[in-house]
Amino acid sequence: MSCVPPPAAPIPDAIIAIPVRNEEERIAACLQAIDAQVGLEPGRLGLILFLNNCTDRTQQIVAATVPTLSIPVRVLTESFAGAHAGWARRRAMDAAADWLGDTGGGGIILSTDADSRVPPQWVARNWAAIRAGADAVAGRVELDEAEAALLPPFLPARGRLEDRYDALITEAEARIDPDPHDPWPCHRTAIGATLAVTRAAYHTVGGMPEIPLGEDGAFIARLIEHGLRVRHATDVCVTISARLAGRAPGGVADTIRARCEEPDALCDARMESFVHAVRRYVWRRRFRQQHGSGRLARDDAWARRLGIGTAEAGRIAALPLGQAVAEAERASPRLAYRPIGPRQLPREIRIARTGVAMIRLSSALAKTLRRYKAALPERHIIDAERGRS
Template identity: 45%
Template structure:
């Protein structure tokens, strides 16, 4: 068990809510205030909601700042402190374990038909974030994944070469998402959509969370593992581009192999390859065709312009095939826009 020392009334004594936002936090004193204030704006549009903040072995003022925020936010804010010792520290003392503990505690606050959401302590949700997550679930989805962008100030701090690479990756990711959506339409996840699965913006029904046994026990990549587990269980997952959050683009993240570590490596000129969520186009097409491949070579970042051109041509062809349904789509970026 992972002992949680409540700094609010015990969870068992709390009322049950129709929606709960679970947030893991580790030494986030600089950012937690903005996170909670953004959720206040979102809660004002969405009705009764609770926020469960799990302070994971914090050594700074995260807990004090969050506790003080109770006086100004329009939602029920439950703050718990996570304490790990001995084997628990070895087995669950990671970012994935912290999110699982936060989501498990949040689930305990939910009504049987409730919606469990999660975001990050360095993230600011859009004012309609809670409402749009609830709307996606009400429309028939079992889970909803939101679109994540970085704070502009953090983007500007990156070297120009790193910023250009990230821009190319975003273009390629959008093309792959559209290619998949048009080549193999999913009535529960239609175009427009994206392919992100980030812990900064996830929502699911309590039933779906319990059906898969909670958040998968992995040290990193727990967000992608959650979506994969939901799909394997037959859940309907909506990747809604209108569910939006803005997150820190910092280079000193909490997960040893998370997004911050990847950004730092790229800022230093390392990591010439894209992540596994951006396969080479041939590999992506093989997957769409149902061809099993023993191993996929990681896509080299220098190949992105060419892959974008090829993917763009395929997307344009698919758009033409369904022109009546695709009026108003944004044009595929031309080569001149990649320089």
């Protein structure tokens, strides 16, 4: 009688990487949400937990919860006096990349936070965007409703105004300077609580930036500068904590607390006046066109208009498109961001609504004209045939 060995376990091709520090109150809910993913083949999802500098009961809760999960989990533990958010997220994502490398080198790395809860379709929706052609996916976030209800009433009200204005300027950007890989509807959130990237793209940009603050936004910017396709998917959304005491300096918790203490604090940098925003988007579109035709290197009139010197203009013109756009915006004093404050939001929203309506109309007319021109040869042939009959 021969013994047939059991079939080998499927190899994960999607690994979730989570940096964890003192999350005894939320880590169990985070892990349970990950274990509840649907729309995936069994065994194709893995999880990396990077426990760093934990001094509460997080490690014990993880040890008790991991055996109850249906997915393979690797737990790494480290204490480091110089720990910060970028370092911890990079360590977790590097470990995920290494695990995928053991399986042949493909697959995707996903990132979320230990105080977040992902929806059941989170991994499947990120995979869908990757399969549709994206190299990376940036999702949206929403505050936990129960925790948000405890915040001062003016803060959620301000958040709603910012969300409304952000959607308007994002639509204006997507219609004026469209990205075929990131079409409207889209958003512009870049947060470590919901990122996905192919292993190949992750290595192309040198991994997650190991910086103390803003590593997630810097990572997305680095992908775009390298010409990689980033999809800001509206159907990918994660619930995050609305707490005021966070684990990472400069994170969401610090932002919420700062706005509680200073209600008139400026909005995010990209929330400039609608007129300035539209000028930026029109400039980007022209810049891309001139870069593609080689005109940037032949004529530096664009640089003089932006206040960029001749030598710097030559260096920028020689860069790949994504890097050229980013470097031009950094170098030009006229393209510096001038964020607005919350008191300006209602007025800018009214202006933006009118402006976006006009942009939509212009886009519709342009699309109709393109269709008409494309159909002209066929109509001429039909008319000619009718004239001969």
